[in-house]
Structure formats: C-alpha cells, structure tokens
Amino acid sequence: MADDLKKLSMTLGESLRQQGVSRRGFLKYCAATASMMALPPTMVPAIAQALEKAKRPSVIWLSFQECTGCTESLTRSHSPSVENLIFDHISLDYHHTLQVASGDAAEAAREAAMHENEGKYIVVVDGSIPLANPGYSAIAGISNLQMLEETVAGAAAVVAVGSCAAFGGLPHANPNPTGAVSVGEIVKDKPVVNVSGCPPIPTVITGVLAHFLTFGSLPELDALGRPMVFFGQSIHDRCYRRPFYDKGLFAETFDDEGARKGWCLFRLGCKGPMTYNACATAKWNQGTSWPVESGHGCLGCSEPDFWDAGGFYNALSIPDSDLTRKTGYVVGAGVALGAAAGALNRSTRAKAAAQHETVTIDDLDKKS
Amino acid sequence: MPRLQDIAVKVESPDGTQNSHGNALPILHEIHHALQRFSSEGEYCCIDLRSLPFGPGDEEQLLQLLGRGEIHVTMDALGESTIWETAFSGVWIVDHRNAEGERVALQIEIGSVPKIVFSQQEDIVDAIDRLEAKLKEH
Amino acid sequence: MSTSIDFLLWVRGPGFDIALFIFVVGVLIRLLEVLILGRKADYSEPRGAELGAGLLTLVTRTAPEGGSFKRSPFTVVGGYIWHIGFLISLFLFVPHIELIDSVLGIRWPGIASNLVDAIAAVTIVTLVAMLFSRLTHPVKRFLSGPEDYLTWVVTFLPMLTGYLAYHRMIDPYPLVLGLHILSVELLMVLFPFTKLMHAFTFIIARWYNGAMAGRRGVQS
Numbered sequence: 042m043a044d045d046l047k048k049l050s051m052t053l054g055e056s057l058r059q060q061g062v063s064r065r066g067f068l069k070y071c072a073a074t075a076s077m078m079a080l081p082p083t084m085v086p087a088i089a090q091a092l093e094k095a096k097r098p099s100v101i102w103l104s105f106q107e108c109t110g111c112t113e114s115l116t117r118s119h120s121p122s123v124e125n126l127i128f129d130h131i132s133l134d135y136h137h138t139l140q141v142a143s144g145d146a147a148e149a150a151r152e153a154a155m156h157e158n159e160g161k162y163i164v165v166v167d168g169s170i171p172l173a174n175p176g177y178s179a180i181a182g183i184s185n186l187q188m189l190e191e192t193v194a195g196a197a198a199v200v201a202v203g204s205c206a207a208f209g210g211l212p213h214a215n216p217n218p219t220g221a222v223s224v225g226e227i228v229k230d231k232p233v234v235n236v237s238g239c240p241p242i243p244t245v246i247t248g249v250l251a252h253f254l255t256f257g258s259l260p261e262l263d264a265l266g267r268p269m270v271f272f273g274q275s276i277h278d279r280c281y282r283r284p285f286y287d288k289g290l291f292a293e294t295f296d297d298e299g300a301r302k303g304w305c306l307f308r309l310g311c312k313g314p315m316t317y318n319a320c321a322t323a324k325w326n327q328g329t330s331w332p333v334e335s336g337h338g339c340l341g342c343s344e345p346d347f348w349d350a351g352g353f354y355n356a357l358s359i360p361d362s363d364l365t366r367k368t369g370y371v372v373g374a375g376v377a378l379g380a381a382a383g384a385l386n387r388s389t390r391a392k393a394a395a396q397h398e399t400v401t402i403d404d405l406d407k408k409s
Numbered sequence: 410m411p412r413l414q415d416i417a418v419k420v421e422s423p424d425g426t427q428n429s430h431g432n433a434l435p436i437l438h439e440i441h442h443a444l445q446r447f448s449s450e451g452e453y454c455c456i457d458l459r460s461l462p463f464g465p466g467d468e469e470q471l472l473q474l475l476g477r478g479e480i481h482v483t484m485d486a487l488g489e490s491t492i493w494e495t496a497f498s499g500v501w502i503v504d505h506r507n508a509e510g511e512r513v514a515l516q517i518e519i520g521s522v523p524k525i526v527f528s529q530q531e532d533i534v535d536a537i538d539r540l541e542a543k544l545k546e547h
Numbered sequence: 548m549s550t551s552i553d554f555l556l557w558v559r560g561p562g563f564d565i566a567l568f569i570f571v572v573g574v575l576i577r578l579l580e581v582l583i584l585g586r587k588a589d590y591s592e593p594r595g596a597e598l599g600a601g602l603l604t605l606v607t608r609t610a611p612e613g614g615s616f617k618r619s620p621f622t623v624v625g626g627y628i629w630h631i632g633f634l635i636s637l638f639l640f641v642p643h644i645e646l647i648d649s650v651l652g653i654r655w656p657g658i659a660s661n662l663v664d665a666i667a668a669v670t671i672v673t674l675v676a677m678l679f680s681r682l683t684h685p686v687k688r689f690l691s692g693p694e695d696y697l698t699w700v701v702t703f704l705p706m707l708t709g710y711l712a713y714h715r716m717i718d719p720y721p722l723v724l725g726l727h728i729l730s731v732e733l734l735m736v737l738f739p740f741t742k743l744m745h746a747f748t749f750i751i752a753r754w755y756n757g758a759m760a761g762r763r764g765v766q767s
Contacts, residue, residue: 383583
C-alpha cells in the first residue's frame with residue numbers, strides 16, 4: 042500500500058527512470074505521444090518537459106447504455122499500448138468491464154478513488170443515460186443517472202467516450218424508448234470533452250487523456266465539444282480519394298471499375314463531407330486502413346444522430362423524405378387543384394360572358 | 410442477386426505494386442525546402458508522417474523515392490527503432506516501434522543526425538554514476 | 548439538443564417535403580389554369596400550319612433578336628451567361644443528379660466538379676453584375692419592382708450557398724449544406740407564384756406566338 046502511494050506521488054519522469062527507461066526511450070515515448078495527440082514533432086521538447094513533471098491522474102471509467110465497443114476499441118490502442126497507458130500514464134481505478142474486483146469491492150474502489158483524488162480525477166463515460174425509467178440500466182443497484190451525478194461531483198473533468206455518451210448514440214435513435222440522453226445534457230458544471238465515434242478511434246481516446254496528463258488542461262474543443270486536433274477537419278477534406286470527387290470520378294456500385302480503381306464513394310452514400318473525425322490520418326487496426334480505404338463510404342458515426350440521418354447507402358444530397366416516394370399523389374393533388382382552378386376560371390369567364398350586356402349609343406347618351 | 414461466380418474478378422498485376430495517390434510528391438517538395446533551409450540557415454526540421462492523409466501506396470512510394478543512404482541505425486529503447494539516412498544526405502527516416510513491433514511514430518528528420526541518436530545528458534550523468542560504481546567494485 | 552445536424556436533417560426531411568409539395572402543386576395549378584382556360588375557337592380559314600411554326604419559334608426565340616442585342620448587349624450576354632451557368636450547376640453537378648434520380652428516377656452523366664465550380668463562380672459574378680446594372684441603369688431601375696429583386700435574391704442564394712458549401716467556407720459543414728438546401732427550398736416555394744414560372748410558361752407563350760403566326764401565314 043505504501044509502495045502504491047509512493048508510486049502515485051511520483052512524477053511520470055521519475056517512475057519511468059525507476060523502471061530503467063533511458064532518456065532516449067523517454068524521448069521516443071514523447072515522440073509517440075506527440076504523434077498520438079496530433080501535435081507537430083517540434084512540440085516534443087515541450088511535451089518531454091511537461092511529462093517529466095506530470096503526475097498520473099486517477100481515472101474512473103463508467104459504462105452505461107453501451108455495447109462495450111468503445112472499451113474494445115481502447116484495448117486495441119497501440120501507441121503507447123494500453124498497458125503503458127494504464128500503468129504509466131494514468132491510474133485507472135475503476136472500470137467494471139476490465140477490473141478483477143466486482144460487486145461491493147469494485148464500488149469500494151470507485152469510492153476510494155473519488156475520496157483520495159477529490160477534485161482531481163477524470164471521469165470517462167461510455168454509453169448514454171436513460172431518463173425514462175432508472176431501471177432500464179443500473180450497476181450494483183445504482184441507476185446510471187445517480188452514479189454519474191455522484192461520481193462527477195468531485196471530478197476535474199469528464200470525457201464522454203463514444204457517440205452514445207457524447208450525443209446519445211444508438212439508444213437515442215428514433216423513437217428513443219429509454220429516453221436516452223448524452224453526458225453533456227446532465228453534466229453542466231464540469232468541462233465535458235466529447236470523443237465521438239462508434240467506436241471512437243483508440244488513439245483519439247488516449248490522445249485526450251495524454252493531453253490532460255501532459256498539459257494538465259483539456260484540449261481546444263469545437264462547437265460540439267470535440268477536440269479540434271482530431272475533429273477539426275472533415276473526413277472529406279483529409280480523404281485521399283478527394284481528387285476523384287473534384288474530377289467527377291465516382292464508383293457507382295461496390296464492384297464496378299470505378300470501385301476497383303478507388304474512385305470517390307459519394308454516390309454510394311459516403312457521409313465524409315459532413316463528418317468530422319481523424320480516420321483518414323489516424324486510421325484503424327494499427328494504422329492498417331480505414332473505411333474509405335477499404336472501399337466503403339463513411340457512415341458519419343462521429344456526428345449526432347448519425348443513425349437517423351437517412352440511409353447509409355444514400356448519397357448525402359438525397360433528401361430523407363417520404364414525399365418523394367409519394368410523388369404520384371402530389372402530382373395528383375396538383376392536377377386536381379389545377380383542374381379546379383381551371384374550371385373556376387372557365388365558369389368566371391362564362392358568367393362574365395352571360396352577364397355581358399350590349400350597350401348602344403343611346404344607352405351611353407342616357408347615362409351621360 | 411448476382412451469384413458469386415457472376416461477379417467479375419479482375420486480377421491485379423502480380424508484382425504487388427500499388428498505385429500511389431499522388432500524396433508523396435508534395436512531401437518531397439516540403440523536404441526539398443526544409444533541406445535548403447537546413448543547408449543555408451542550419452534550421453532543423455521534423456515531419457510527422459502519421460499526420461498526413463496518405464492513401465494506399467503513398468508511403469511506400471515516398472520511402473522508395475527517398476531510397477537508402479550510407480547509415481543505418483537500430484536503437485533499442487522501449488522497443489526497436491530503426492533510423493536511416495536516405496539517399497539524400499541530411500534527410501533521415503526515424504521509424505519508432507514499440508515492444509510488440511507496432512509502429513508508434515514515423516518521422517522524417519532534416520539535419521546532420523536525428524536528435525535522438527545523440528547521447529543524452531541525463532543518460533551520460535547516469536552513466537558516470539554507474540561507471541563509478543563499477544570502478545568501486547574492482 | 549439543437550445542432551447543425553438537426554438543422555440539416557430538418558431541411559433534408561420535412562423542409563424538403565413542404566417545399567416539394569408547394570412547388571409541384573403550385574406549378575401544376577398555374578399551368579393547368581392557363582391551359583384549361585383555352586382560347587376562343589378561330590373560325591377563319593388557316594393560311595399556314597400551326598405545328599411547324601410553333602416548334603420553330605420555340606427555337607428561334609432562344610436566340611437574341613438583333614435589335615435588342617445592339618441596344619443592350621450587356622443585358623443580353625449577361626442573361627445568357629447566368630442562365631446557362633445556372634442550368635449547368637443545377638443539372639450537371641453529380642450530387643444534384645443523385646437528388647434528381649432519387650426523386651424522379653432518371654439520371655444522366657455529370658461533369659467534373661471543379662468545372663462546375665468554375666462555371667458557378669462565373670454565374671455568381673454575372674448575377675451580381677446584373678443586379679448592379681439593374682440598380683444603376685435608370686430605365687431598368689424604373690421598370691423594376693419588389694418582385695424583380697425578390698426573384699433575384701432567391702435565385703442568387705442557392706448559387707452563393709452552393710459555392711460556399713462546395714468550398715466548405717462556413718463551419719461546420721452540415722450548417723452550410725443545410726443553408727444551401729434551405730435556400731433552394733425557398734426558391735421552390737416562391738417559384739410558382741412569381742415570374743420564375745417563366746421557366747415553364749415560356750414554352751406555352753412561344754408556342755402560341757409561333758402557332759398563331761403560322762396559322763395566319765406570317766413570320767413570327
């Protein structure tokens with residue numbers, strides 16, 4: 042226990058040196074961290090200086106209405122690996138999917154971490170919170186809403202990981218049977234960072250935590266509360282297939298000549314133009330590839346309500362409309378109304394003709 | 410629904426070379442300018458290749474264009490990193506990998522020697538301590 | 548939570564439905580009330596054929612008449628440039644073709660997006676120049692009423708917002724795309740009830756002029 046406390050009070054530089062990591066190793070670690078945070082390599086000395094003095098923050102991870110995809114994504118994070126992240130970067134004190142302790146012991150760990158790091162710990166949340174009925178999702182007999190409110194009370198900041206926590210995600214999709222809401226709709230008095238995506242890119246999750254660790258602050262956020270370094274540019278802007286969009290070269294089916302040549306996937310429903318995420322540079326599976334590189338359009342999973350934003354295979358410019366499927370009725374209504382208007386005009390004309398009185402010169406004389 | 414055998418299969422060229430997406434050339438220009446600046450003003454420069462939207466084949470093409478030079482270094486610190494000078498003097502590739510051999514950073518450095526190759530002051534101080542300890546043993 | 552995505556979803560969903568309904572029903576009412584009214588039967592003996600002359604006039608009136616070209620070349624040339632540019636931007640930009648295909652089920656090949664972009668830029672500049680001329684030329688200014696300026700605005704806005712959306716000049720993108728769609732919906736709503744109806748009625752008018760002249764055996 043005393044050793045643990047000592048380890049907690051040590052800075053990252055001290056703890057790495059104690060593990061026999063050389064300065065070169067540390068600089069390499071900083072280079073990887075800079076790359077992960079999408080910061081230029083010129084920042085490496087500043088990062089090294091900050092990480093040298095940084096202390097491991099306590100992290101409490103809460104999972105609500107979610108599918109564990111976000112945790113799956115994180116545990117496949119490779120740079121630095123999740124083990125490094127957990128043991129060197131942060132002190133992950135509660136994560137009920139990953140931890141060995143369960144039941145009361147797990148809850149005790151959460152309460153201990155909250156108590157010991159009052160005002161300094163980070164809460165990571167994946168999953169949305171049901172408001173319709175607290176019984177829809179509860180952990181250890183505590184409703185999601187109650188657990189979130191009591192855990193966040195003493196936190197320094199909240200990181201909403203995944204589109205469910207950030208925007209409500211799939212549970213929030215029409216007709217939202219559980220009354221699911223995002224973390225940001227409940228937590229108003231603490232800074233909330235939204236790391237959206239379904240799932241989010243692992244290095245983006247770790248990058249945000251690394252930023253907090255390195256600089257002791259949260260990164261700059263966009264209008265939807267997402268870190269600008271990762272969500273500042275759209276998929277379309279960073280897409281290597283962008284030149285094909287500009288040239289008007291599009292794949293029309295998933296197995297035509299254009300698809301084989303790697304042309305733009307706009308016509309096949311790619312939501313890249315409206316989606317802000319770092320897939321095109323950070324990529325997936327140890328930098329192997331990403332959806333567009335694999336030949337499938339972007340689904341827009343890091344945007345609010347992506348599930349309800351029209352068909353995944355409809356081009357972005359196609360309206361999400363019921364009326365277009367009923368064009369016949371609309372035309373029918375137009376024809377009927379037009380015919381009525383025409384008939385009305387004809388009857389007006391006929392009436393005018395019927396009421397027309399012949400005027401003679403005598404009549405005019407009489408009147409004047 | 411077309412059956413599997415109805416879908417035309419196009420056999421790609423067997424040499425396995427992929428078409429690049431033209432993203433290598435702009436980087437080459439950037440390297441050219443950086444090298445000029447280093448030559449005239451001694452300004453060191455480093456480019457993080459992971460921050461670039463490379464398509465399939467772009468990275469391979471860039472590394473192929475840069476080629477291999479006279480020096481090749483391996484560094485064993487938190488996993489093996491390989492560092493080599495390209496065919497263009499002053500242009501270096503730094504390929505950092507973690508203990509599992511996964512790439513954690515890929516950088517192009519413009520300078521006489523990548524900075525990480527130099528012996529670091531902290532390690533030298535540590536080395537003096539260890540050397541002194543060693544001397545005391547004997 | 549009201550975000551730019553909510554806005555985009557509204558203009559792409561209910562907003563589009565409302566605009567499409569008003570546009571289709573409005574255009575049909577306007578056309579049918581003209582066509583059903585008909586003309587008085589002409590009992591005079593025809594001195595020529597209606598059909599050929601009517602069709603010919605549809606084409607010949609598309610070319611500018613020499614006299615008006617000499618008097619106001621700017622109005623004529625500018626009018627052609629922006630009409631053609633507008634039609635190219637509307638019908639040959641691939642995302643627009645996708646939209647038309649989804650509504651009408653017909654499609655045709657598009658042209659390169661950056662070519663459309665250049666044409667759109669020329670169209671926007673021309674539209675601004677046309678407005679400037681309308682405001683500064685004493686006769687044009689005298690002849691212009693509120694409807695002329697209103698139709699200019701609803702024609703100009705889709706071009707402008709489309710250009711801004713293509714170049715992603717407003718952040719976030721869903722907002723500018725939503726504004727573009729909304730501006731088109733405004734155009735669709737006002738279309739049947741303003742002089743914009745000429746896009747359909749010019750066919751009737753030219754046909755009638757040509758056919759009438761053809762029947763009388765005179766040049767239209």
